[in-house]
Amino acid sequence: MAETLAWRKPRQRMAPPAPRQASREMIGSSISMRSVVKTYGAFCAADRISLDVEPGEFITLLGPSGSGKTTLLNLLAGFQTIDGGEILIDGRSIAHVPTHRRGFGMVFQSYALFPNMTVSQNVAFPLRMAGVDRATSDRRVAETLEMMRLSDHARKTPFEMSGGQQQRVAIARAIVMRPKVVLMDEPLSALDRRLRESIQIEIRALHQTIGSTILFVTHDQSEALTMSDRIAVMDKGHIIQVGRPVDIYRQPQSRFVASFVGESNLIEAEILENRGGTMRLRSRSGLVFDAQSRDASASGTATVLVRPERIALRETATADSVAATVTSALFMGETLRIEAEMAGGETLLIRCQDTAARSLPQIGSRIHVSWGAQDCWVLA
Numbered sequence: 001m002a003e004t005l006a007w008r009k010p011r012q013r014m015a016p017p018a019p020r021q022a023s024r025e026m027i028g029s030s031i032s033m034r035s036v037v038k039t040y041g042a043f044c045a046a047d048r049i050s051l052d053v054e055p056g057e058f059i060t061l062l063g064p065s066g067s068g069k070t071t072l073l074n075l076l077a078g079f080q081t082i083d084g085g086e087i088l089i090d091g092r093s094i095a096h097v098p099t100h101r102r103g104f105g106m107v108f109q110s111y112a113l114f115p116n117m118t119v120s121q122n123v124a125f126p127l128r129m130a131g132v133d134r135a136t137s138d139r140r141v142a143e144t145l146e147m148m149r150l151s152d153h154a155r156k157t158p159f160e161m162s163g164g165q166q167q168r169v170a171i172a173r174a175i176v177m178r179p180k181v182v183l184m185d186e187p188l189s190a191l192d193r194r195l196r197e198s199i200q201i202e203i204r205a206l207h208q209t210i211g212s213t214i215l216f217v218t219h220d221q222s223e224a225l226t227m228s229d230r231i232a233v234m235d236k237g238h239i240i241q242v243g244r245p246v247d248i249y250r251q252p253q254s255r256f257v258a259s260f261v262g263e264s265n266l267i268e269a270e271i272l273e274n275r276g277g278t279m280r281l282r283s284r285s286g287l288v289f290d291a292q293s294r295d296a297s298a299s300g301t302a303t304v305l306v307r308p309e310r311i312a313l314r315e316t317a318t319a320d321s322v323a324a325t326v327t328s329a330l331f332m333g334e335t336l337r338i339e340a341e342m343a344g345g346e347t348l349l350i351r352c353q354d355t356a357a358r359s360l361p362q363i364g365s366r367i368h369v370s371w372g373a374q375d376c377w378v379l380a
């Protein structure tokens, strides 16, 4: 396990951690959760959760409020006790390892900086508590501040810094010991969108550099899609799908994941033919189309996901299109957001690029829409 982030005086001076160049060769720990259970009275906040995280992976727990994300992170950190199952770090159970000996870096929504200390002192704090000698500590702090582009702010106190800068200090403090695991609980949710996006990119780059395993909690689906190697989608104390962002987005396994991650059109359709891998379907409005599918044996009816940006808009009818009436049309800068009702009564959300050739349609006007087999996915 990495050097501990013990926030107390050590009994004796420890040997300083070996100076490491910031590089990808420093690989984080594996995390394995096995049937983890946490209950609050009769309520089950984590219901037999199992998840394996690879060394150096950036994994995000994504889910609505109350789904159990923070609970899982707290169990991992040791802030709460586990009621069933086990958590292994690099194959070893951490059941009897107290928080301060787990050696994790942690970042929370509230920056939790020491207000009376400078940026340097805040970042140096874990090194000081671990008894690292002054010269090593100074070098490590300087390196880390540079990594977080904070070198010019080293002598400031938190009061003299913006929210985004303070959060970068909190991140610097969490990684200064080069922990093998970093836990981040909604670290960017107090920041405005632009700042959030720029720090997302910084955290992603930082992860590439330090190679720690990062477990990141958010309820923001676009943040999860942007940052993660894999996403674990949570709902009501369960992990309901784990996968790469592109697979979660394109091939969700349930209505819940399809609706929670990204915008979606869920179209009820009759299965005309199941070819295993693809299906031919007919929507209520009479559109016959092909869709990708995982279920080779389904028959009857199916729910098909079509993402708003995958719908093609046409001026005139074609053999593979269906007519729809525009019910809402908004100019949103780079995209147009259009809602249209198909003949069968289904409402479609459509997003398309704003181009010189395409103007915003009038409400009540008739458009023709179509999509190809590659653009839609039958939900299991």
Ligand SMILES: Nc1ncnc2c1ncn2[C@@H]1O[C@H](COP(=O)(O)OP(=O)(O)OP(=O)(O)O)[C@@H](O)[C@H]1O
Pocket (backbone or CB within 6 Å): 040, 045, 063, 064, 065, 066, 067, 068, 069, 070, 071, 072, 219
């Ligand atoms: N100490 C506690 N006592 C009782 N119930 C709790 C406690 N902590 C959490 N819960 C409940 O457990 C469930 C999961 O909470 P948790 O904080 O893990 O959710 P979350 O997904 O992180 O939500 P959020 O995004 O709002 O932080 C919630 O229904 C919450 O009310």
